[in-house]
Amino acid sequence: MVNRSTPPQSSNPEKPDKAQAILAGALPVFTKHGYAAASMDRIASAAGVSKPTLYNYFQDKQGLFIALIHQLTQNNSQLILSLPTEPDLQTPPEQVLRQMATAVLEEFANNPALLTLMRLIIGESERFPELAQTHVREIIKPLMERLSLYLASQPQLKLSDPVVAARIFTGSLVHYLIIQNILHGSEILPLERDRMVNGLIQLLTAGEAEGAV
Structure with a gap:
C-alpha cells in the first residue's frame, strides 16, 4: 500500500x-x-x-x-513551502506576498477542478468530517505553518502575531474565491483581483511602511 x-x-x-x-x-x-x-x-x-x-x-x-487534492494544489503548495524561514534581505515581503496571492488566485481561475474540489470538501464536511479534517491536517496545516514561519522571519513587517497574519492572508484569498466563484457573487459584490491583492498586501505590510517613514 x-x-x-x-x-x-x-x-x-x-x-x-x-x-x-x-x-x-x-x-x-x-x-x-x-x-x-x-x-x-x-x-x-x-x-x-x-x-x-x-x-x-x-x-x-x-x-x-x-x-487528488495534493496533485491539484501542487503548484500552490510548492510556492508556499519554498518560502524562506530566515530573514530575506534581497526580496521585499511585499513582493513575495503579492506574487503568492496573485499566483494562488490565478491557479484557481485557470483550474476549475480546484473550485470543484473546494465545493466538494465544504459540501461533504458535515457527513464526512474525517475527510475535511484530513484535508486540514495534511494539506492546509503544513502550508499555514510555513507561511507563519516566513512572516515571523521578516521583522520589518512588525507583525505582533505571524500566525494570525497568516490566517488573515489565506483567509482573505479563500473568502474572495468563495464569494466570487463558488457563490457566484462576482456581479453582486464585484471586486477586481488586483484591487483585492493590493489591499491585502497593504494591510499586512502597514507596519513596514510606518517604519520607513
Whole structure:
C-alpha cells in the first residue's frame, strides 16, 4: 500500500503511470457524482484499471481523494513551502506576498477542478468530517505553518502575531474565491483581483511602511 495522501510516482517512465491515470479518472467521477456517490468501482472504470489495481495504489476512497487534492494544489503548495524561514534581505515581503496571492488566485481561475474540489470538501464536511479534517491536517496545516514561519522571519513587517497574519492572508484569498466563484457573487459584490491583492498586501505590510517613514 502507498501513503494515502501522496500520489505514488512511476518507477518506469516508459510505461504509463497508472497512479496518474487513476487520479485523472477519479476527477470527473468526483465532479459528477460527489464524494459520497463516487464509488471505487466507478473510479476504476473511468480510469481503465481493475479494482484490485486501484486498491494497490490507493487503500481507500479518502486516500484517493486526498491524493487528488495534493496533485491539484501542487503548484500552490510548492510556492508556499519554498518560502524562506530566515530573514530575506534581497526580496521585499511585499513582493513575495503579492506574487503568492496573485499566483494562488490565478491557479484557481485557470483550474476549475480546484473550485470543484473546494465545493466538494465544504459540501461533504458535515457527513464526512474525517475527510475535511484530513484535508486540514495534511494539506492546509503544513502550508499555514510555513507561511507563519516566513512572516515571523521578516521583522520589518512588525507583525505582533505571524500566525494570525497568516490566517488573515489565506483567509482573505479563500473568502474572495468563495464569494466570487463558488457563490457566484462576482456581479453582486464585484471586486477586481488586483484591487483585492493590493489591499491585502497593504494591510499586512502597514507596519513596514510606518517604519520607513
